[in-house]
Amino acid sequence: MPTITLDNGSTIEAPEGKRLVLALEDAGVDMLHRCGGFAICTTCRVAFADGEPTTMTAAERDRLADAGLFGQMRLSCQIICDHDMQLATINHLIGSPYDSAGNRPHNEVTPQPHWIKRPY
Numbered sequence: 568m569p570t571i572t573l574d575n576g577s578t579i580e581a582p583e584g585k586r587l588v589l590a591l592e593d594a595g596v597d598m599l600h601r602c603g604g605f606a607i608c609t610t611c612r613v614a615f616a617d618g619e620p621t622t623m624t625a626a627e628r629d630r631l632a633d634a635g636l637f638g639q640m641r642l643s644c645q646i647i648c649d650h651d652m653q654l655a656t657i658n659h660l661i662g663s664p665y666d667s668a669g670n671r672p673h674n675e676v677t678p679q680p681h682w683i684k685r686p687y
């Protein structure tokens with residue numbers, strides 16, 4: 568199982584193939600995913616210290632570029648747990664203006680993923 572190490576030093580054993588946003592949330596990490604995992608809101612974003620995936624979905628690339636976050640952040644709803652990663656979560660329900668984290672993302676990556684090589 569891939570190990571996810573958070574910036575506070577805690578670790579999560581993530582089921583192979585699970586969406587990162589769900590692996591984090593199901594391990595008790597306070598995560599926002601306001602659009603329900605459709606690469607729209609960017610609230611699920613994370614910052615990698617190590618193990619940034621070398622692939623991404625075209626939807627993630629386009630949304631990060633639109634938001635001015637490309638090359639700095641990744642969308643945890645567009646990432647599959649298939650290797651060890653070290654990262655920081657950015658947005659949390661606690662302290663946010665929202666009354667919920669957002670609808671639970673589907674188990675599969677949405678929208679239908681078109682995988683591309685990370686261009687950097």
Ligand code: FES
Nearest residue numbers: 602604608609644
């Ligand atoms: S972009 Fe909205 S949950 Fe990931």
